[in-house]
Amino acid sequence: MEIVYVYARRRCDFGRPCNFSDRPAELHVDVLPDPALAADFVRRDPCDVAVQCAQEMSEHEVNTERFESEARGINHVEGGWPKDINPQEMEQTIRFRKKVEKDENYLNTVMQLGTLMEHCIKQNNAIDIYQEYFEDEEEMVDSRERPSAKTINVFRDPNEVKRTATSLSWHPDGSRKLAIAYSCLEFQRAAKNMSFDSYIWDIENPSCPEMTLKPASPLVCLEYNPKDSHILLGGSYNGQIGYWDTRKGSQPVETSAIEHGHRDPVYKAIWLQSKTGTDTFSASTDGQVLWWDIRKMSEPTERLVLDLGRKGNLDNALGAISLEFESTMPTKFMVGTEQGLVVSCNRKAKTPAEKIVCTYSGHHGPIYALQRNPFFPKNFLTVADWTARIWSEDIKESSIMWTKYHMSYLMDGCWSPVRPSVFFTVKMDGTLDVWDYLFKHNDPTLSLKVCDEGLFSLRVQDSGALLACGSQLGTATLLEVSPDLSTMQRNEKALATAMFERETKREKILEARQREMRVKERSRSEQSKEDEGRDTDAGDESAEQLLARAERDFFEIVGAELKKRELEAGQEQIGAEECLPLQVKDVCDEEDR
Amino acid sequence: MAEVEETLKRIQTQKGVQGIIIVTAEGIPIRSTLDNASTVQYAGLIQQLVMKARVTVREMDPQNDLTFLRIRSKKNEIMIAPDKDYFLIVIQNPTD
Numbered sequence: 141m142e143i144v145y146v147y148a149r150r151r152c153d154f155g156r157p158c159n160f161s162d163r164p165a166e167l168h169v170d171v172l173p174d175p176a177l178a179a180d181f182v183r184r185d186p187c188d189v190a191v192q193c194a195q196e197m198s199e200h201e202v203n204t205e206r207f208e209s210e211a212r213g214i215n216h217v218e219g220g221w222p223k224d225i226n227p228q229e230m231e232q233t234i235r236f237r238k239k240v241e242k243d244e245n246y247l248n249t250v251m252q253l254g255t256l257m258e259h260c261i262k263q264n265n266a267i268d269i270y271q272e273y274f275e276d277e278e279e280m281v282d283s284r285e286r287p288s289a290k291t292i293n294v295f296r297d298p299n300e301v302k303r304t305a306t307s308l309s310w311h312p313d314g315s316r317k318l319a320i321a322y323s324c325l326e327f328q329r330a331a332k333n334m335s336f337d338s339y340i341w342d343i344e345n346p347s348c349p350e351m352t353l354k355p356a357s358p359l360v361c362l363e364y365n366p367k368d369s370h371i372l373l374g375g376s377y378n379g380q381i382g383y384w385d386t387r388k389g390s391q392p393v394e395t396s397a398i399e400h401g402h403r404d405p406v407y408k409a410i411w412l413q414s415k416t417g418t419d420t421f422s423a424s425t426d427g428q429v430l431w432w433d434i435r436k437m438s439e440p441t442e443r444l445v446l447d448l449g450r451k452g453n454l455d456n457a458l459g460a461i462s463l464e465f466e467s468t469m470p471t472k473f474m475v476g477t478e479q480g481l482v483v484s485c486n487r488k489a490k491t492p493a494e495k496i497v498c499t500y501s502g503h504h505g506p507i508y509a510l511q512r513n514p515f516f517p518k519n520f521l522t523v524a525d526w527t528a529r530i531w532s533e534d535i536k537e538s539s540i541m542w543t544k545y546h547m548s549y550l551m552d553g554c555w556s557p558v559r560p561s562v563f564f565t566v567k568m569d570g571t572l573d574v575w576d577y578l579f580k581h582n583d584p585t586l587s588l589k590v591c592d593e594g595l596f597s598l599r600v601q602d603s604g605a606l607l608a609c610g611s612q613l614g615t616a617t618l619l620e621v622s623p624d625l626s627t628m629q630r631n632e633k634a635l636a637t638a639m640f641e642r643e644t645k646r647e648k649i650l651e652a653r654q655r656e657m658r659v660k661e662r663s664r665s666e667q668s669k670e671d672e673g674r675d676t677d678a679g680d681e682s683a684e685q686l687l688a689r690a691e692r693d694f695f696e697i698v699g700a701e702l703k704k705r706e707l708e709a710g711q712e713q714i715g716a717e718e719c720l721p722l723q724v725k726d727v728c729d730e731e732d733r
Numbered sequence: 734m735a736e737v738e739e740t741l742k743r744i745q746t747q748k749g750v751q752g753i754i755i756v757t758a759e760g761i762p763i764r765s766t767l768d769n770a771s772t773v774q775y776a777g778l779i780q781q782l783v784m785k786a787r788v789t790v791r792e793m794d795p796q797n798d799l800t801f802l803r804i805r806s807k808k809n810e811i812m813i814a815p816d817k818d819y820f821l822i823v824i825q826n827p828t829d
Contacts, residue, residue, distance in 0.1 A: 221759075221761055222759075236761075237763050237764075240757065240763050241734070241737070241763065241764070242734075245818060246737075246763075246818075246819065247734070247736070247737055249816045249817075249818065249819050250737050250740060250741075250755065250819070250821065251736060251737070251740060252816070253814040253816055253819070253820075253821040254737075254740035254741070254743075254744060254821065255740075256800075256801065256814050257744060257812060257814050257821055257823055258740075258743065258744060258747070260801065260803070260812050261744065261747045261749075261750065261812070261823065261825055262747070264749070264810065264825060264827045265747065265748050265749060265827065268827060270805055
C-alpha cells in the first residue's frame with residue numbers, strides 16, 4: 141500500500157514570493173492498525189540486545205616533525221645560604237658555621253650519625269662486599285639465542301635536497317664519530333641547489349652534525365687517517381683530492397690541482413702505511429691510480445694506468461671503482477674495476493708494465509667493494525652485481541665461495557673485524573644481510589630491512605658490534621649487532637682456516653680437471669682430424685656413424701662427471717656445500733631426459 | 734663540641750677514609766676535610782640525591798624512611814648518613 145500526497149503548482153506560479161498564512165491542522169492520511177498483518181511476524185522471546193554505555197572513540201595516527209634537542213651544561217654556584225648571608229663574605233659564612241656548630245641539635249645528630257657511619261666504614265674495611273666471585277672463569281657463552289641487530293640511531297641529511305650517503309668512515313680512536321660523504325652519483329642528476337657539504341656526526345647526537353666539511357665539489361669518498369685522527373682525506377666528484385684537518389675548520393687544508401688529478405669522480409681514496417703518515421692513493425673510473433703526498437698536493441707522486449695490455453694506454457684502461465690496501469702487506473694492493481675484474485698490483489715493481497701482477501675475473505658488473513679478510517689476508521671478499529664472492533689469492537680463474545644471485549643489486553660489503561667468518565652486505569632494496577659462513581652458506585644468517593630506499597654504503601666499527609649504513613636519500617642508520625655475531629666463538633679461527641683451505645683445494649682440483657679435459661678434447665679433435673684425412677669416403681659419414689660418435693662422446697662426458705663427483709664426495713667434511721658447480725647437475729639432468 | 738671533634742677524628746683515622754663533610758639540609762657545608770671546591774660540589778649534588786632517595790623510599794611505603802645511602806663507584810665509595818636537618822658524608826676508598 142503506497143501513500144502518496146501530491147502538491148500541484150502552476151508553472152507560472154514558480155518563483156513567486158512566499159505568502160505564509162495560518163490554518164488549522166489537516167488530516168491527510170489515517171492508517172488504522174490492521175491485525176491481519178501480525179500474521180507475517182513471529183514473536184521473539186527473549187530478545188538479545190547489546191547495549192554499551194561508553195565513550196565513542198576513534199583512532200588517529202600523528203607523527204610530528206623530528207624534535208631537535210641540544211645538550212647544554214649549566215654552571216651552578218653556591219646556594220642554599222640563608223637570605224641574610226652573602227656567600228662571598230668569608231666572615232659571615234664563618235660566623236654562620238660557628239653558630240650551627242654550637243647548636244645542641246647539631247651535636248646530637250652528629251654523634252648519632254657518627255656511630256652509624258663508623259659501623260659502615262668498619263664493615264667496608266672488614267670484607268669487600270662487592271667482591272666478584274669466580275671472576276677468572278670464562279663465561280660459557282653457549283646461548284642459542286637468535287642473532288639480531290637493532291637500530292640505535294638514524295642520522296638524516298639536514299639539507300632540503302637529499303643526496304646519497306656514498307661513503308662512511310669511523311673515527312680511528314674510540315669511534316665516537318662518524319664521517320659521511322654525501323654526493324649525487326647519478327650522472328647529471330644533481331640538483332642545482334644541492335649542497336656540497338659532507339658532515340661529521342657524533343653518534344650520540346643525531347639531531348645535528350658536529351662538523352661540516354665544505355669541498356669545492358661533493359665528496360664521493362672520505363677516510364680518516366688511521367694514524368692521526370684529526371686528518372681526513374676526501375675524494376670528490378670532479379676528480380680532486382683534498383684533505384681536511386678538523387682542528388682547522390671546514391675548508392680543506394689543501395686540494396689537488398684539477399689538471400693533475402683524476403678526470404672522473406674519485407671513487408676511493410685510502411691512506412697508506414708510511415713513516416710520515418702522509419701518503420695516500422686514489423682510484424677513479426678514468427683508469428688511473430694516483431699516489432699523493434698530502435704535503436704537496438699539486439701533483440701526484442706516482443701514476444699507474446690500469447691498462448691490461450701493460451702499455452699505459454689510457455683509452456684501453458679499465459675504470460677503477462674500489463681499492464684495497466692492507467697494512468700487513470704494504471707492497472701489494474688490489475683494484476676493483478668497473479668491468480668486473482679485480483687487478484692485483486705490486487707497488488714496488490721496477491717498470492710500470494710489471495706493476496700489474498694478475499687479474500681475477502668472475503664478476504659481471506662493477507666491483508663496489510673489495511676487502512681482505514682481516515684474519516686471513518690471503519682471502520678477500522668482493523661485492524659486485526648480484527653476488528658477493530670470496531676469493532683466494534692463489535686461484536685466479538674463479539672465486540672459491542660465492543653467494544647465490546639475489547633479486548637486487550649488492551652495493552657494498554665488508555668483513556667483521558672480530559669474527560673471521562662473518563661479513564655484511566647491503567642491497568639496493570634497503571636490506572642489510574649478515575652472513576656467517578661457518579654457520580650457513582646459502583642464506584644470510586640475518587637479513588634486516590633497514591629502509592625503503594636503497595642502501596649504498598656500509599662500514600663496521602672496529603669493535604665489531606656497531607655498524608653504520610648509508611642510504612640513497614642520505615640517511616645513515618647506526619645498528620648494533622647481537623653479541624653472538626660480534627664475539628669470537630670457540631675454535632672459530634681453526635674452523636675458518638679449515639673451511640678456506642678446503643674450498644681453495646676444491647677449486648684447484650676443479651681447475652686441474654678442467655685443464656685435463658681441455659687437453660683431452662684438443663688431442664681428440666686433432667686425432668679425429670687425422671682420421672678424417674685418412675678416410676677414403678671423406679664427408680660420407682652415415683647416420684649410424686654419427687650416432688655412434690655422439691653416443692661415445694656422451695658416455696665419456698658422463699663418466700668424467702661421475703668421477704669428478706666421487707672426488708668431491710671424498711673432499712666433503714663439515715658443513716653442507718650447496719654451491720657445488722651447478723653445471724654438473726644440469727648436464728646430467730639434460731642427458732637423462 | 735669536644736665529642737663532635739672526637740667522633741670526626743675517629744672516623745678520619747679509619748682505614749681508607751678520604752674525606753668527611755657535614756652538610757645542612759639546605760646544602761650548606763658546615764664542616765669539611767676536603768678543599769672548598771670539592772666540598773661545595775659534593776654538598777650540592779648529594780643533597781639532591783638524598784632528597785630523591787628519601788622520596789623514593791617514602792613513596793614505596795609511607796611508613797618507611799631512608800636510613801643510609803651508599804654509592805659504590807669504581808674508584809671509591811660515598812657513604813651518606815641522612816638525618817632530618819643534617820647529613821654526614823664520608824668518602825672512603827675501600828681496600829681491594
